[in-house]
Amino acid sequence: MNQDRFQIITPNDLDDYRDRAGEIAEASWPEFMMHDPIANENWHELFDRFSDYQFALLDTESNRMAAMGNSLPFQWDKELSDLPEGGWDWVFIKAVEDHKNSIKPNIQSAIQIAIHPDYQGQALSTKMVQAMRAIGESKGFKYLVAPVRPNEKSKYPLISIDDYITWKTNDGLPFDAWLRVHARMGAKIIKPCHEAMTIRGTRAEWEEWMGMKFLQSGKYVIPRALNPIKMNMEKDEGVYVEPNVWMVHEIR
Amino acid sequence: MDTDRFQVIAPLIRADYRDLVRGLTKIAWPEFMLHDQVASELWHELLDRFPEYQLALYDTENKRVAAMGNSFPLRWEDSLENLPEDGWDWVFVKAVKDHKQGLSSNYHCAIQAVIHPEYRGHGLSARIIEAVRAVSKAKDLQALIIPVRPSEKSKYPLTSIDDYITWKNEEELPFDAWIRVHVRLGGKIIKTCHESKTIRGTRAEWEEWTGLKFPQSGEYVLADALVPIEMNVERDEGIYIEPNVWMVHKTR
Numbered sequence: 001m002n003q004d005r006f007q008i009i010t011p012n013d014l015d016d017y018r019d020r021a022g023e024i025a026e027a028s029w030p031e032f033m034m035h036d037p038i039a040n041e042n043w044h045e046l047f048d049r050f051s052d053y054q055f056a057l058l059d060t061e062s063n064r065m066a067a068m069g070n071s072l073p074f075q076w077d078k079e080l081s082d083l084p085e086g087g088w089d090w091v092f093i094k095a096v097e098d099h100k101n102s103i104k105p106n107i108q109s110a111i112q113i114a115i116h117p118d119y120q121g122q123a124l125s126t127k128m129v130q131a132m133r134a135i136g137e138s139k140g141f142k143y144l145v146a147p148v149r150p151n152e153k154s155k156y157p158l159i160s161i162d163d164y165i166t167w168k169t170n171d172g173l174p175f176d177a178w179l180r181v182h183a184r185m186g187a188k189i190i191k192p193c194h195e196a197m198t199i200r201g202t203r204a205e206w207e208e209w210m211g212m213k214f215l216q217s218g219k220y221v222i223p224r225a226l227n228p229i230k231m232n233m234e235k236d237e238g239v240y241v242e243p244n245v246w247m248v249h250e251i252r
Numbered sequence: 253m254d255t256d257r258f259q260v261i262a263p264l265i266r267a268d269y270r271d272l273v274r275g276l277t278k279i280a281w282p283e284f285m286l287h288d289q290v291a292s293e294l295w296h297e298l299l300d301r302f303p304e305y306q307l308a309l310y311d312t313e314n315k316r317v318a319a320m321g322n323s324f325p326l327r328w329e330d331s332l333e334n335l336p337e338d339g340w341d342w343v344f345v346k347a348v349k350d351h352k353q354g355l356s357s358n359y360h361c362a363i364q365a366v367i368h369p370e371y372r373g374h375g376l377s378a379r380i381i382e383a384v385r386a387v388s389k390a391k392d393l394q395a396l397i398i399p400v401r402p403s404e405k406s407k408y409p410l411t412s413i414d415d416y417i418t419w420k421n422e423e424e425l426p427f428d429a430w431i432r433v434h435v436r437l438g439g440k441i442i443k444t445c446h447e448s449k450t451i452r453g454t455r456a457e458w459e460e461w462t463g464l465k466f467p468q469s470g471e472y473v474l475a476d477a478l479v480p481i482e483m484n485v486e487r488d489e490g491i492y493i494e495p496n497v498w499m500v501h502k503t504r
Contacts, residue, residue: 155464158471158480167467175465212407213427215419219410221473228410 006057006066006124008131011047014058018047020065021056028114030224032209032240036197038089042096046070046111049099053108053135057124066119069128070112071135071144073105074098080145080190080248087147087196087244108136108251110146125181129249133185136251144251146187147196147244150176153226161192161226161243179245187249196244203231206238214238258318258376260383261310263303270299272317273308280366282476284461284492288449290341294348298322301351304391305360307383309376318371321384322364325357325393326350332397332442332500339399339445339496360384360393360503377433381501385437388503395503398439399448399496402428405478413444413478413495431497439501448496455483458490466490 011017025034034040046054049072056068072095076083084090091109098105113128136144153164153176167175174180179189203214206229210222219228222240229240263269278286286292298306302324309319326347328335336342343361350357365380388396405416405428419427426432431441455466458481462474471480474492481492 157473159468163468163470167465175467213419215427216411216415221409 005059005061006127007060009056009058011051011054017056021054021068024056024065024068024114024116025112027117030209032199032201032206032222032225033197035201035205035209036089036199038092038197042092045092045096045099046072049096052139055131055135057128057131059119065116067113067115067124067128069110069132071108071110071132073108073139073141075103075105076107080143080246083145083190083193083246085193085195087193087246088149088242089195089197090193091145091147105139106141108132108139108141108144110144110148125178126185129181129185133249133251136249141251144249145190146182146247146249147193148178148182148247149196149242149244150179150226152176152178153243154224157221157225157228161194161245165189165192165245179247182247182249185249187247190246190248192243192245194243195241197240197242199240199242201238202236203233203238206231257311257313258309258379259312261308261317263299263306266310269306269308272310273320276317276320276366276368277364279369282461282474284451284453284458284474284477285449287453287457287461288341288451290344290449294344297348297351298324301348305387307380307387309380309383311371317368319367319376319380320364321362321380323360323362323384323387323396324351325391326359326361327355327357328359328397332395332498335397335442335445335498337445337447338450339448339498340494341447341449343397343399357391358394360388360391360396362396362398377430378437381433381437381439385501385503388501393503396501397442398434398499398501399445400430400434400499401448401494401496402431402478403476404428404430405495406476409473409477409479413446413497417441417444417497431499434499434501437501439499442498442500444495445498446495447493449492449494451492451494453490454488455485455490458483 053071057066059066074095075098110132115124133144169175174183206214214231217231217233219230221228226242229238231238305323307321308317311318324347327350362384367376385396421427426435466483469483469485471482473480478494481490483490
């Protein structure tokens with residue numbers, strides 16, 4: 001595939017940018033991942049407050065959106081190793097709060113890179129990370145951090161995230177494909193964040209999202225989830241707590 | 253689907269039976285299930301010792317086999333509640349031994365009912381069970397016992413088999429489709445057998461069978477497996493112990 005065929009665009013370049021981006025999200029995420037309340041409540045803030053940090057890759061041949069990237073700036077004065085367990089959910093809220101309070105940001109965080117399934121396996125992920133880093137660079141930030149979702153862990157839901165991130169390929173690179181994309185570009189693993197996203201639903205909601213039945217309390221393995229979910233029948237609540245991995249790119 | 257189109261065939265009435273059923277097991281099972289040691293060593297005994305107990309449903313329109321049922325007779329003097337924990341593996345060895353010793357049989361046991369993937373969802377499971385049951389009657393055996401594989405449990409690998417068999421659907425029938433087929437035909441659950449099949453392999457073998465990697469010791473969830481496997485990297489051995497459900501169809 002000719003790489004020049006893909007052009008980086010920003011939300012102002014297309015009237016229907018958000019609709020098209022929404023289609024990519026729907027095509028690339030399992031249903032239950034669309035029910036993180038922090039994402040749902042705050043998603044519009046990306047465009048309202050941080051539009052410079054949103055971009056997409058347009059396939060100029062077919063005029064389709066092939067991938068999208070979302071990031072945001074926030075303020076962080078502590079060590080990177082002190083980044084919180086709440087990872088994704090935490091950083092989204094932090095950035096919005098900082099912006100509301102006019103606190104000057106000094107660091108960039110990735111929120112999402114999604115490649116449309118039709119375009120996966122073509123190294124667009126690297127191109128997307130590069131584009132995201134370029135935004136941080138243009139803003140004068142030193143670091144791009146990312147609560148990375150190690151997608152392939154969904155095949156290993158009983159392995160702890162702390163063990164999983166130590167797994168290597170024969171080349172000594174991270175076993176997980178997404179961690180590997182970042183590592184190949186020079187990013188380092190800071191540490192796992194065990195509660196990067198928390199998704200709650202009633203039993204009926206989880207049954208609808210999953211096409212499964214939950215007939216008793218307990219842990220359940222669900223397709224495409226990185227950990228089992230915990231179903232509590234008495235409380236009529238299932239909880240999924242997703243672990244991610246804090247990684248850092250030194251931009252300059 | 254017109255059910256008259258399917259004809260029950262057996263090795264003694266079709267000289268090409270062996271050729272017709274060849275490959276069906278491979279298509280119908282996940283790869284790791286083809287590495288049960290007892291099955292691998294004894295499979296040939298089915299046709300060598302018990303040809304009258306091997307059946308298939310032949311699709312007269314497309315001239316191929318749509319389903320297969322494998323069974324054999326055995327001697328069992330104790331009560332059915334005392335059938336052993338190692339269900340499937342045990343009963344196969346027992347039947348061969350009984351036959352070698354010339355013991356007269358009083359029970360009939362089915363060890364496999366498979367439907368070709370292209371013929372699933374057409375009620376052939378009930379037809380093949382009825383065909384197998386007709387053999388119990390013809391041979392004047394007092395009951396058909398079966399270590400049933402509740403295949404839908406593979407979606408619930410963390411739920412214990414003892415809990416799983418209590419699950420009901422909205423009609424108050426067993427939740428699991430295979431258990432339900434038997435119950436609809438008058439079969440009863442006797443009890444669970446927790447070590448019905450034991451499959452052992454080296455780490456490299458399990459990696460080949462499943463396409464997964466096992467970099468460390470621990471429990472792993474596999475597609476189509478009813479419970480997780482236990483991988484021991486130091487001993488270079490992975491063990492899968494499959495639970496089944498002893499069920500019985502009384503002949504009279």
